[in-house]
Amino acid sequence: MPLTPTAFYADHLAQLHRLLLEHRIAKAHLSGTGIRLDGNDLGLDDRFDLPFGELSTLEFAHLFCVFDGSRVHQQAEKFPSRDDAPPGLYFTVINSKIIRNQHKNRTGLISEAVGETDLFIEALHVDHFFLNEQNTPRSLGTIAFTLCSITAHLAGLAHISLVAAGGVGFNPRHVGYKVWPRLGFDAALLPGETHGVLHLEACQTVQDVIAIDGAWWDAHGSQRLMAFDLAVASRSWQKLIPYVREKVLAESTL
Amino acid sequence: MTKQATALNKREQAFKSSTKARTARVFSISLKGIPQLDTSAKARLEAAARDPAGKRRDYPQLTIE
Numbered sequence: 001m002p003l004t005p006t007a008f009y010a011d012h013l014a015q016l017h018r019l020l021l022e023h024r025i026a027k028a029h030l031s032g033t034g035i036r037l038d039g040n041d042l043g044l045d046d047r048f049d050l051p052f053g054e055l056s057t058l059e060f061a062h063l064f065c066v067f068d069g070s071r072v073h074q075q076a077e078k079f080p081s082r083d084d085a086p087p088g089l090y091f092t093v094i095n096s097k098i099i100r101n102q103h104k105n106r107t108g109l110i111s112e113a114v115g116e117t118d119l120f121i122e123a124l125h126v127d128h129f130f131l132n133e134q135n136t137p138r139s140l141g142t143i144a145f146t147l148c149s150i151t152a153h154l155a156g157l158a159h160i161s162l163v164a165a166g167g168v169g170f171n172p173r174h175v176g177y178k179v180w181p182r183l184g185f186d187a188a189l190l191p192g193e194t195h196g197v198l199h200l201e202a203c204q205t206v207q208d209v210i211a212i213d214g215a216w217w218d219a220h221g222s223q224r225l226m227a228f229d230l231a232v233a234s235r236s237w238q239k240l241i242p243y244v245r246e247k248v249l250a251e252s253t254l
Numbered sequence: 255m256t257k258q259a260t261a262l263n264k265r266e267q268a269f270k271s272s273t274k275a276r277t278a279r280v281f282s283i284s285l286k287g288i289p290q291l292d293t294s295a296k297a298r299l300e301a302a303a304r305d306p307a308g309k310r311r312d313y314p315q316l317t318i319e
Contacts, residue, residue, distance in 0.1 A: 037281070045278035051285055076288055083310045084302035086291045089283060103312070109283070112291040120290050129314035141316040163303045165313030170306055179316050190304075223313075225303040247318065 003053050003154040008232035016241060017150050019249055025137050029098065030147060032058035034069040050109070052122060052155050062147040063155065064107045065129065070095040077108065084163075085127040086110045098140075103130040107148075112158070121158035123227075124148070129162070139248045145183060146244050152230050159227040167222030177221050181206050183243060184236030185226035207235055 005014070020026055035042045035057070048055040055063065066072055071094040077087050090108035099105055106127040111120050131141050152160060164185055166174030186207040194200035194209065200216060203209045206226070209217045229236040291299075302308060 040279070040281075043276060043278065045276075047278065047280045049280050049282045051283075054280075074283070078288055080295070080299060080302075084299050084308070086295070086299055087289050089285055089288060109285060110291055111285050111288065112296065113293060116293060122285070126314050128312065129316065130312070131315075131317070133317055138317060142318055145316065162314045165315075174313055174315070176313055176315060179318055180314075182318060183316070223303065223306075225300045 003055070003059065003151075003156075005154060006232060008237075009150075009154060012233075012237065012241060013150050013153065016146070016244060016249075020143055020147055020150075020244075023143060023249075025140055025143050026147065029067050029136070029140060030061060030144060031068055032056070032061040032066075035061060035066055035072060036070075037072045038074055050155070052157070055151075055155070059151050059154075062144075062151040063124070064091040064093065065105060065126075065144045065148050066091070066093050067095050067098045067144070069097070081127065083127060086112075086125055086161075088125060090127065097135050098132060100130040100132045103128060105129050109157075122156070123158045124152055124160045126160060126162040142183070142244060142248055146240060146248075149184075149228060149230065149236075149240065157230055159229050161225060161227045163223065164226045165223045168220055170223045174223070177223050178218050180226055181210055181217070182239070183228070184234075184239035185228050186235065187224045187226040190224075207239070 009017075032042070032044055042057045044057050046057045048057070048060045060066070064072070073092045073094075075090045075092060077085070077090055079087055085106075085108065088108035088110035090106050093099065093105040093107075107129070108125050108127060110123050110125050112123055113120050129141075149160060162176075162180065162185070164176040164180040164187075166172065167177040170177075186205050188205055189203060189209070194203050197216065200209055200212060203212065206217065206221065209221070228240075
């Protein structure tokens with residue numbers, strides 16, 4: 001069964017989705033063409049039968065950030081990986097032009113228990129994501145992530161998680177702890193993290209802090225597992241939608 | 255006239271045979287057999303993400319304006 005749009009999608013995401021699909025960068029790099037999945041050359045009329053519905057090749061490419069001309073390998077991981085990624089069904093994307101040298105992007109579909117109940121939700125985990133900045137337009141990463149998140153919302157997934165790296169006490173060459181929250185990723189603060197900082201003492205999450213004092217987070221924040229909440233009208237969407245409109249669509253020539 | 259018509263027919267036949275040979279496929283993607291992430295496993299992954307001595311060298315990176 002094809003993906004079913006929500007009312008939130010119709011009201012808040014559909015126009016953005018259409019503009020991104022028509023964007024010259026998406027047409028050049030995220031059109032679902034030239035993809036080889038485990039030895040099969042994909043056609044745009046192929047379909048993907050997933051637990052939550054049926055995806056077209058284009059939707060599959062957007063959900064797992066598969067750039068045109070990529071080779072893709074599917075791997076079932078039954079245990080946490082050596083990089084501490086959760087068990088899941090991962091898609092490794094190899095593309096020597098788009099992805100930074102020696103890297104392979106890797107995104108997986110995971111199933112996560114809801115508290116201590118028997119209920120579970122399905123979600124995405126981004127294990128690796130690196131673009132070759134010299135060979136790619138500067139908005140490609142943001143466009144790829146936005147198409148991924150919109151497709152994941154349409155698929156009914158709950159969230160997208162990743163490790164936002166760097167910050168105080170961590171490798172200084174990583175800046176993910178500053179960058180991913182700008183696109184809507186969030187996480188709980190650590191116990192006592194803002195203790196003694198009067199204007200931030202009531203904050204409970206990274207986004208709470210950023211809403212009051214983004215400079216404080218840039219200077220004092222640090223690495224952790226973060227998630228983009230795909231639920232209707234979430235705080236994550238409230239960050240991502242205006243960001244993409246301002247930074248990607250406003251200054252681009254479609 | 256005849257030559258041109260023949261060439262066109264060949265191109266048309268080639269197009270028809272190439273489109274005929276390509277049949278849409280359905281790829282099944284299942285989470286069967288993959289364990290769910292429970293609260294204790296998630297807590298371990300959250301702790302691992304906070305480990306400054308972790309052996310992992312690279313993390314998801316994105317350049318934005």
